[in-house]
Amino acid sequence: MDSQWVIDAQGLEKSYGSGASRFDALKGVSVQIAPGETLAIVGKSGSGKSTLMHLLALLDEPDEGTLQVAGRDAKSLSKCAVNGLRNKEFGFVFQQFFLTPNVSVLDNVILPLKIAGMGGKERRKRGMEVLEQLELADKAGNKATTLSGGQKQRVVIGRALVNAPRVIFADEPTGNLDTATGAVVEDILFELNRSQGITLVIVTHDEDLAARCDRQIYIRDGLVVSQTTSTHTGLTHTGAHALVTPEALSTAGGAE
Amino acid sequence: MRTKDLVATAISNTFRSKLRTTLTVLAIFVGAFTLTLTNAVGAGVSQYVDAQVGALGAPDVFIITQASDATTAGDGPVKYNAGSSASVSSQQGPPGTTTKALTDTDLTKIADTAGIVSVDPIRSVQPDYIEYGTGTQYEFSINATSAVTTADLTAGAQLDGSASEAQLVLPDTFVTPLGFASADDAVGASVSIGITDILGEQHTVNATIVGVSLESLLAAGAGANDALIAELADAQSGGIETAVTSYGVAVAHFDKALSADAVTALKADLATEGYTANTIEDQLGAVQTVINGIVGVLNAFAVIALIAAAFGIINTLLMSVQERTREIGLMKAMGMSGGKVYTLFSLEAIVIGFLGSAIGAGVAIGLGSALSAVLSQGLLSGLPGLNILLFEPTSVAFVILLVMLIAFLSGTLPAQRAAKQNPIESLRYE
Structure with missing residues (x-):
């Protein structure tokens, strides 16, 4: 089942506004994301890369084209099912942290579990596990506003990770961080992909970060201009499945 | 969530x-x-x-007056008719209006209405004073409708309308001046009430205090049962048949078993005959x-x-x-x-x-x-x-x-x- 957990987009089109102010953000983009791979969506600002990520993450609906998640057409899914999907299977990391100020680090991290309706004790336990994994356990009770930038981004990753998602969507995850902190955050993300088989979809304009991914899609003016596959890991994106161990899959599957 | x-x-x-x-x-x-x-x-x-x-006066009682006179400005004076033009207007109507009085004929007519058990005119009596033993005499008034209302008592019991003994419910402001130690002390005592007849001669009537009431906003004066009022009225008339046959207000008892709808119907019946009937509840309302x-x-x-x-x-x-x-x-x-x-x-x-x-x-x-x-x-x-x-x-x-x-x-x-x-x-x- 997990090997079928593919996001398959065909001919996605999306435009904003109408008439003279009409802006075609995407003009027919097809992309497939296999479980366990790391994909970089690369492009300049305004290229449509963020729009593509929003469509892939079911945050928005395409005007044209089809999107299938795990074999099911996204259009056929109810609102509730889409919410459930985003809540349980997806994690989000944004360039800005969007942490709730005046609320503790732990409470920020467990927000998705709270939305999912998990019990108080259980979600605190799971939240602490994630914070320990990210070496932030000692900050659990601190207010989110008291942390440094790198710590905040780690909290954000913790929040994306807490529901044990299959896919983490990261929109410019290091855009707001200095090089050293950014590198640490990147390491954490790729480590999660390696150890837990979590699929990574990273939107970036940073070539170095893109190069660390298995596969890169270059977008310009709403169209895919080129696709490359990294060989530095000695794996093509099709080979990425082999990296996912059965144990890692059962961990990821625990999100159900 | x-x-x-x-x-x-x-x-x-x-x-x-x-x-x-x-x-x-x-x-x-x-x-x-x-x-x-x-x-x-x-x-x-x-x-x-x-x-x-309220203290919810008797629920089976109508206060009956003549319906407001049809005389309105512009109609000119009404011709006198010995049968229907009652002699006096009472003081019962609102200020600025005159209410025709009820005559004995009216009372008979009301009594004959189906559903009415009995009808009694309200007779007002003007006693001069009240005295306990040989103490000081105090000015005193009696509330004419007290027989049909229920007093807000602090001691004793309500008036017994059917008792032949003359009964009085004393306002509590009189308790100490009359020389009683407390309200309870006053209950059961006999007081004398002075009243002057139409010839100017003063009489004394004895009454038993059965209860002490809080002073009320809407019913000033003491309460007296039918027996006491009758006795006082007799004393007031000085034994002379004064032929006073007109009353401002009459009290009619109706059948207790009547439903609310039947009471309304009865009111309508009386209205067609030219009388305004109100229950205590209406007045309270x-x-x-x-x-x-x-x-x-x-x-x-x-x-x-x-x-x-x-x-x-x-x-x-x-x-x-x-x-x-x-x-x-x-x-x-x-x-x-x-x-x-x-x-x-x-x-x-x-x-x-x-x-x-x-x-x-x-x-x-x-x-x-x-x-x-x-x-x-x-x-x-x-x-x-x-x-x-x-x-x-x-x-x-x-x-x-x-x-x-x-x-x-x-x-x-x-x-x-x-x-x-x-x-x-x-x-x-x-």
Whole structure:
């Protein structure tokens, strides 16, 4: 089942506004994301890369084209099912942290579990596990506003990770961080992909970060201009499945 | 999201912006405080009136007068008719109107009406004084309708209409001057009442005190049963048949078994014959209507304050939605449904409403009870038994629920805005 957990987009089109102010953000983009791979969506600002990520993450609906998640057409899914999907299977990391100020680090991290309706004790336990994994356990009770930038981004990753998602969507995850902190955050993300088989979809304009991914899609003016596959890991994106161990899959599957 | 978590989140969100919440709560506080107080005044005065007049006089009694005269300006004088033009107008009508008196013929006609058991004219007697033993004599008056009403007693029992013994219910202000140690002491004592007849000769009538009543707003004077009134009237007439055959008011007993509809029908029957029949309840109703009207106006002011406060809630929540755009977008991106977002903001409105109304009602009860106690000792000591502010748990609960409802309705617009927010728009970086 997990090997079928593919996001398959065909001919996605999306435009904003109408008439003279009409802006075609995407003009027919097809992309497939296999479980366990790391994909970089690369492009300049305004290229449509963020729009593509929003469509892939079911945050928005395409005007044209089809999107299938795990074999099911996204259009056929109810609102509730889409919410459930985003809540349980997806994690989000944004360039800005969007942490709730005046609320503790732990409470920020467990927000998705709270939305999912998990019990108080259980979600605190799971939240602490994630914070320990990210070496932030000692900050659990601190207010989110008291942390440094790198710590905040780690909290954000913790929040994306807490529901044990299959896919983490990261929109410019290091855009707001200095090089050293950014590198640490990147390491954490790729480590999660390696150890837990979590699929990574990273939107970036940073070539170095893109190069660390298995596969890169270059977008310009709403169209895919080129696709490359990294060989530095000695794996093509099709080979990425082999990296996912059965144990890692059962961990990821625990999100159900 | 679980309901428990939603409520907890709403409460903690409410306290996130303390100053803003405090100010909004204050606005609601004013409205809830006023509404609680005006309701309490209404309840207090109503209860007093019930005890005073009501004390629910005999439920099977009509007070009957001639229907208001048809003579109106422009009709010219009415021709005299020995049969129908009663000699005197009574003092029973409202000021500025004349009410024709009832004659013996009228009484017979009323008595013959189906459903009426008996009819008695109200005879007014003017005693000169009351005296206990050989003590001081005090000026004294008797309430002509006391036989059909129930007194607000502090001691003893009500008058017995069928007793042959002359009975008196003494206002409690007379207890000490007449030389009794207490109200209970007065019960059972025999007093003498002085009355002057039409020839100028003074007579004394003895009566037994059966009860002591609180002074009443609406029925001044002592209560006397039929036997005492008859005895006094006889004394007053000086044994001469004065041929007084007209009365301002008559009291008719109707069948106790009659239903409310039958009573209304009976009233209509009497009206077609030219009589106005009112039960004690009707007369009480008139007073209650006035009081309810006053309380209604006061309540309207309180509600206006609440409506002003409602705009405060809308404003507060709209600002809150604006400020928390990102947070709402994030929650929606993480799979929170629009309905839950709506519920969250509505709950925040309700929490604000509850805080304002609970504090408002609480302070109103505290201050009002103290004020009521002070007033009943001071300014209102002349109205014994009046508890000007009566806080009924149901009406306080109603005020709190009403304010929470208003708060919920005010929260609708901001909550809808939050629920409709597009997560992508909310999460834009610029």
